[in-house]
Amino acid sequence: MTTTPHAHRRALITGATEGIGRAFALALAAEGRTVTAVARTEQRLLALMTELGSDGHDYLVADLTTPEGIRTVADALAATPYELLINNAGLAHSGPFADTSLDQALPMIRLNCEAVVTLAHAFLATACPGAALVNVASTLAFAPKPGQAVYSATKAFVASFSEVLWYEQKPRGVYVMALCPGPTATRPGLHADVPSVLVQPPEAVVTTALAALRRRRRPTVVPGRANTLLATTARALPRTTALSLLSGH
Secondary structure: OOOOOOOEEEEEEEOOOOOHHHHHHHHHHHHEEEEEEEOOOOHHHHHHHHHOOOOEEEEEEEEOOOOHHHHHHHHHHHHHHOOOEEOOOOOOOOHHHOOOOOOOOHHHHHHHHHHHHHHHHHHHHHOOOOOEEEEOOOOHHOOOOOHHHHHHHHHHHHHHHHHHHHHHHHHOEEEEEEOOOEEEEEOOOOOOOOOOHHHHHHHHHHHHHHHHHHHHOOOOEEOOHHHHHHHHHHHHOOHHHHHHHHHHO
């Protein structure tokens, strides 16, 4: 990888070409960090490199729903010291679980859980004091939504996994965050059926995450007051009530 004046401030971001991942890439590059962007499509990665500018940024083409893709990124984390890993790549499909093909459900588990665990393990094996790991979960970790059973379950896994890592890594001086955004407007028209007060642009999510990253206090970060209230309320309500409310019935 290219050596730069900011080599000690390297960040690797999965799912970096759109939505929250892209917003992270742009914000971190603006802070002077050197970004390694990971995504499945080289054309989109090249476009992102153009946006980031020529400051030593690089990219990896990898499909993290496959063992080969996960291995590619894990090997990169083992070979190069990174100060920051953002496990952002995720996959979602909607619909009743029994009507969902396993060809849709199982890749969600591989990407949202297996890839997160494997890359976190590779990163933490070489992480130095001051390093940080951000795993992107969701408010659905606390408020599972009918019609998104597998996705909600994977995000609950990511949130719990990250909270435990936060505790385990504190003595090493390594910070771990479970970032739990609500509905995020990654493209026009997405979440049109969701109350607008809950929907945030990716940039707002990243601004909140980076502020929390500087403070390094809490294991779980929920961007936006309305989403924080939703997550808190959902955890306090009886499960049957929460499920009924989230189903829209």
